[in-house]
Structure formats: structure tokens, C-alpha cells
Amino acid sequence: MSLQNEQTPNIEAVILAGGMARRMGGDDKGLVTLNDQPMISHAINRIAPQVNQVVINANRNQQQYSQFGYPVLSDLESGYLGPLAGMITAMKHTKADLLLVVPCDCPLLPKDLSSRMLHTLVTTNAEIVVASDGKREQPVVMLIKPSLYQSMQAFLDAGERKIDIWYSQHHYQVTDFSDQPDAFVNVNTPEQKQQLAQKIAQ
Numbered sequence: 001m002s003l004q005n006e007q008t009p010n011i012e013a014v015i016l017a018g019g020m021a022r023r024m025g026g027d028d029k030g031l032v033t034l035n036d037q038p039m040i041s042h043a044i045n046r047i048a049p050q051v052n053q054v055v056i057n058a059n060r061n062q063q064q065y066s067q068f069g070y071p072v073l074s075d076l077e078s079g080y081l082g083p084l085a086g087m088i089t090a091m092k093h094t095k096a097d098l099l100l101v102v103p104c105d106c107p108l109l110p111k112d113l114s115s116r117m118l119h120t121l122v123t124t125n126a127e128i129v130v131a132s133d134g135k136r137e138q139p140v141v142m143l144i145k146p147s148l149y150q151s152m153q154a155f156l157d158a159g160e161r162k163i164d165i166w167y168s169q170h171h172y173q174v175t176d177f178s179d180q181p182d183a184f185v186n187v188n189t190p191e192q193k194q195q196l197a198q199k200i201a202q
């Protein structure tokens with residue numbers, strides 16, 4: 001699929017908040033408070049200025065999530081199949097040219113995430129762009145063509161769940177954010193939340 005307008009494609013962001021957050025004791029991770037704000041607010045504040053639309057993907061507390069002012073999508077396929085279930089739900093729903101996928105538990109996402117990943121996509125003609133902190137790929141931070149939903153559906157139908165195995169079947173490229181080493185700090189446990197709260201407050 002070629003983009004209709006490669007200079008200014010329409011980009012929608014989906015913020016994934018549909019997991020079970022077992023390492024957070026089963027609390028709804030997007031709504032857990034980090035420095036006086038729900039965790040997802042930090043991600044929204046970083047991402048909303050960078051894209052044309054935002055949707056939130058959540059499988060619990062949908063009413064509370066709707067108060068952020070964006071559409072809330074629940075996984076089309078229930079059963080907590082993992083992040084791919086949230087991504088495919090947004091891919092099927094969006095009318096945008098490109099979908100920017102981010103998790104709700106990365107409060108320091110780059111402020112130039114979308115533009116740099118778009119630059120990679122356009123200059124390499126990739127179907128998928130994955131962010132990297134310079135050491136590791138961040139599989140839940142992707143810029144992706146929504147038309148790939150059919151491939152993702154086949155992957156899920158086959159019982160597969162791992163994002164990096166799925167995208168490695170496609171022409172993907174990596175955008176390196178090693179200039180922002182903390183950008184993908186991820187909050188999975190109460191201890192990590194505590195550490196990040198102190199760091200942000202400094």
C-alpha cells in the first residue's frame with residue numbers, strides 16, 4: 001500500500017491499556033497514579049500533540065478511560081490475548097493512513113516519536129517501523145500500516161502471540177532513540193513505579 005500523501009499522512013495513535021497488569025497486582029495499570037496523574041495521562045500528554053487522533057484501548061474500566069476525551073476500544077477478541085489483540089482492534093477500526101502504537105505504561109515517550117518514525121517509514125518504504133532505545137527494540141512502540149491487519153489476524157488465528165515474531169515476517173525498520181535513553185522506561189511493578197516517580201520529581 002502506498003500512502004496517499006507521504007508528506008502529511010494522517011496518523012492515529014492507539015494507547016494500549018488492555019492488559020491484566022499482573023505484576024502491578026492486577027490493578028488497572030493505565031489508571032494507577034504516578035506523580036498525581038493516572039499513568040495513561042503521561043502517555044497521552046506525550047503523544048496527543050504528535051498525531052491527528054488518539055484512541056485508548058482498554059478492557060476494564062472503560063467508563064473511566066472515556067473521561068480522557070478519546071474513543072475507547074475494547075479488544076474485538078476477548079481473553080487477554082496480549083498486545084497484538086489491542087493493535088488489531090485499532091487497525092480494524094482506524095480510518096487513518098498509519099497507526100502509532102504505544103503502551104500506557106511508558107510515561108517518558110519521545111516528543112518526536114511520530115515524526116522520526118514516519119521519516120524512517122517514508123525513506124525506507126517499510127511497512128512497519130519499530131522504536132529502539134539503542135539497545136533493544138521496543139515491540140509495543142510501532143508505526144504500522146493498518147492494512148496489515150489481515151496478516152496479524154492470520155498470525156493470531158494460528159495461536160501465535162509474540163509481536164516481534166509477527167513483524168519480523170514483514171519489511172520492518174527500526175528508529176533509533178538512543179539519544180533519549182530513558183524514553184522507553186516501562187512501569188510494570190510497584191517498585192518500578194516508585195523509582196520513576198522519584199526520577200520525574202527530581
Ligand SMILES: Nc1nc2c(ncn2[C@@H]2O[C@H](COP(=O)(O)OP(=O)(O)OP(=O)(O)O)[C@@H](O)[C@H]2O)c(=O)[nH]1
Nearest residue numbers: 016017018019020021022023080081082086103104
Ligand atoms: N489490548 C490488550 N493489551 C494488552 C494485553 N496484554 C497486554 N497489553 C498491553 O500491552 C502493553 C505491554 O504489556 P505489559 O507491560 O506486559 O502489561 P500487562 O500485560 O498488562 O502486565 P503484566 O500482566 O504484568 O505482564 C501494555 O500497554 C498492556 O496494556 C491484552 O491482552 N490486550
Ligand SMILES: [Mg+2]
Nearest residue numbers: 019020021082
Ligand atoms: Mg504482559
